[in-house]
Ligand SMILES: Nc1ncnc2c1ncn2[C@@H]1O[C@H](COP(=O)(O)OP(=O)(O)O)[C@@H](O)[C@H]1O
């Protein structure tokens with residue numbers, strides 16, 4: 001194959017690809033390869049570009065069959081067409097070690113070889129996230145479960161004939177069971193929202209009415225915490241495309257958080273307003289602000305606040321019956337609605353969570 005054509009083909013590929021000549025000198029490298037391995041790649045010996053003994057041996061074996069091929073790093077990956085080699089290795093790229101799947105195959109007439117490098121770090125991070133999530137869920141379920149088992153034992157043993165203790169323990173057991181129930185419900189809710197995330201809601205709903213209803217539902221809880229909920233801008237109907245149950249869940253979560261964690265300010269404001277042009281959503285939108293005048297949140301926590309199980313103060317969250325999943329659910333629901341969530345907070349002054357939903361009543 002002609003060298004120029006090889007270069008053009010490689011340049012068009014979305015994965016990192018290098019071509020070497022019969023002397024194992026790099027003749028072409030595409031953009032993705034340069035991002036991974038550095039700008040200066042061409043005209044250098046391959047061993048200087050990617051110093052991995054297994055990969056280097058694979059290149060040698062492809063260029064000259066007299067060479068012994070590399071050992072099979074992963075037999076599952078061994079079968080590659082045209083006598084190439086595929087291996088899963090750690091390579092040093094972008095200044096650190098990353099997992100990569102590398103395929104080395106010969107060009108016709110032993111004129112050289114192609115080296116394809118697939119960056120596996122994204123996959124690995126997703127896998128790590130999944131493991132962390134399972135560990136977190138187990139831990140969160142185990143804490144109330146351990147308490148329940150302890151009280152059952154006490155009720156059967158030492159507290160068997162103590163009616164006062166029994167009543168008190170049953171009360172705690174009920175609270176712990178309720179906590180487990182909330183956690184399971186939130187987990188189900190999260191998985192449902194995640195599975196529907198690609199399906200955009202198509203129902204036309206009145207956001208103003210929905211917000212008034214959320215405020216009314218949380219009125220008793222707010223009153224008990226000496227917090228006043230104010231609703232502004234929700235007098236006339238405001239139509240958006242949305243899932244009413246899910247949007248109710250969003251504002252319920254945000255207002256409940258504002259009452260629970262920002263209630264010391266005595267006031268929570270829900271404000272609905274039109275946005276002529278949202279720069280991020282690139283179009284007209286509707287904003288709903290949930291603002292409190294509580295202690296606010298340290299800026300260092302803001303970027304991670306919507307992560308599952310992330311809490312600023314775990315003890316306080318648990319004490320208030322939180323699962324740590326509220327904002328993660330909020331984030332996924334808003335993303336399903338193709339909107340965005342803005343979090344602003346100033347310590348000592350309060351926090352403001354703004355939900356911005358695109359106005360797209362007429363659908364293309
Ligand atoms: N309005 C707020 N003021 C201060 N902190 C807040 C506010 N809203 C959320 N947070 C913090 O964000 C954390 C995560 O919230 P969330 O995901 O709803 O979980 P949960 O309420 O179950 O703890 C809370 O534990 C709390 O520390």
Ligand SMILES: [Mg+2]
Nearest residue numbers: 257322326327
């Ligand atoms: Mg919450």
